[in-house]
Amino acid sequence: MPNYFFFILLIIVSSLLFVYTIYKTKEKYIIAHFLVMSGLAFVLEYFVLIIGNGYKYYPNFIENAFYDSLLGSLVSQAVAIPIAATVIAAFRLNFLHMLAITAGFIAIETYFIHIEIYEQFWWETYFTAVLLPIYFLFGKFWLLLLQNVKHTIVHYTTLYFMTLTLNSVILFFLVLLLKTHELQVGWYDNPYRDHIAANSIYIIILSAIFSILILKKVRWYVYFIVLIGYNIIDHLMVWNGMLELANWWNVFYFSLLNLTDLLMVYFLNEYLKFKYFLFD
Structure with a gap:
C-alpha cells in the first residue's frame, strides 16, 4: 500500500470520530476547542519539527520532501491528536481513558516507524508517552474554562x-x-x-x-x-x-x-x- 494510505485513513477515522462527537455530545464549544488544541499543536510542532528537526514523515503526498513531511505532521499533530483531545474533553473521559488513547497513538507511532513512513532523530517515543496525557489534561481543563469562565484571558x-x-x-x-x-x-x-x-x-x-x-x-x-x-x-x-x-x-x-x-x-x-x- 502507498504511504499516504495510512495518513488518509487517519484523517477519515479522526474526522468521523469528530463528527460523531459533535452529534452525540451536542457540545457547543467543540469547534473552538478543537481549533485551540490544534493551534497549540502548531506551536509545539514549530519547535520540535521545524526548528528542532526531531522527526520526519514520509507520506509521499508530494515530491517536495520537507513539505511532504509537514503534510504528514499536519495529519498527525494538527488533526488526529487535537481531535482526540477534543473527544476526551467532550465525553469527559477519565485519566485511564487518556492513558489508553495515548497507548493507541504510541502503537501507531511504532507501526509507522516499522513500515518506514515516520523516522525519529532525537525525538523518542517515550516523549510522546509523557506529553500526550499532559496535553489531554490541558484539553479537559480548557473545555472547563470555555464552559464556565468569562474572562478576557x-x-x-x-x-x-x-x-x-x-x-x-x-x-x-x-x-x-x-x-x-x-x-x-x-x-x-x-x-x-x-x-x-x-x-x-x-x-x-x-x-x-x-x-x-x-x-x-x-x-x-x-x-x-x-x-x-x-x-x-x-x-x-x-x-x-x-x-x-x-x-x-x-x-x-x-x-x-x-x-x-x-x-x-x-x-x-x-x-x-x-x-x-x-x-x-
Whole structure:
C-alpha cells in the first residue's frame, strides 16, 4: 500500500470520530476547542519539527520532501491528536481513558516507524508517552474554562489560537499549491525549511496583533495603520531580497490577504460571542 494510505485513513477515522462527537455530545464549544488544541499543536510542532528537526514523515503526498513531511505532521499533530483531545474533553473521559488513547497513538507511532513512513532523530517515543496525557489534561481543563469562565484571558487565548490555526493552514497551502512567495532569512540551508521557520514567526505575530485589535475594538484608522505598516515591511523584505515573489504575485496581494485575515478574525470573534454567549 502507498504511504499516504495510512495518513488518509487517519484523517477519515479522526474526522468521523469528530463528527460523531459533535452529534452525540451536542457540545457547543467543540469547534473552538478543537481549533485551540490544534493551534497549540502548531506551536509545539514549530519547535520540535521545524526548528528542532526531531522527526520526519514520509507520506509521499508530494515530491517536495520537507513539505511532504509537514503534510504528514499536519495529519498527525494538527488533526488526529487535537481531535482526540477534543473527544476526551467532550465525553469527559477519565485519566485511564487518556492513558489508553495515548497507548493507541504510541502503537501507531511504532507501526509507522516499522513500515518506514515516520523516522525519529532525537525525538523518542517515550516523549510522546509523557506529553500526550499532559496535553489531554490541558484539553479537559480548557473545555472547563470555555464552559464556565468569562474572562478576557480566556477570550483572547481562544481567539488567538483559532486564528493561528486557520492562518497557518491557509498560508501553508497558499505556498504549497500556488507557490506565491518564499521567505529566505538564512537560518537553514534547506530553503523550504528556512521559509517555514520565518513565515511561522510572521503568522504567530500577525495572529497575535489582529486578535488584540479585534478584542480591543480599536478605531478604524488603527486597522488602517497596521495594514499599511505590514505593507511597508513586505516591501522592505522584497527590497533586501528576503522575500521572493512569484512572477504573477504582488506585494499588494499581501495587503488584501491581511485585510481578509482581519475580517476572518472579526467573524471568529463574533462567532465566539454569538455561538457560545461566552464573552460580552
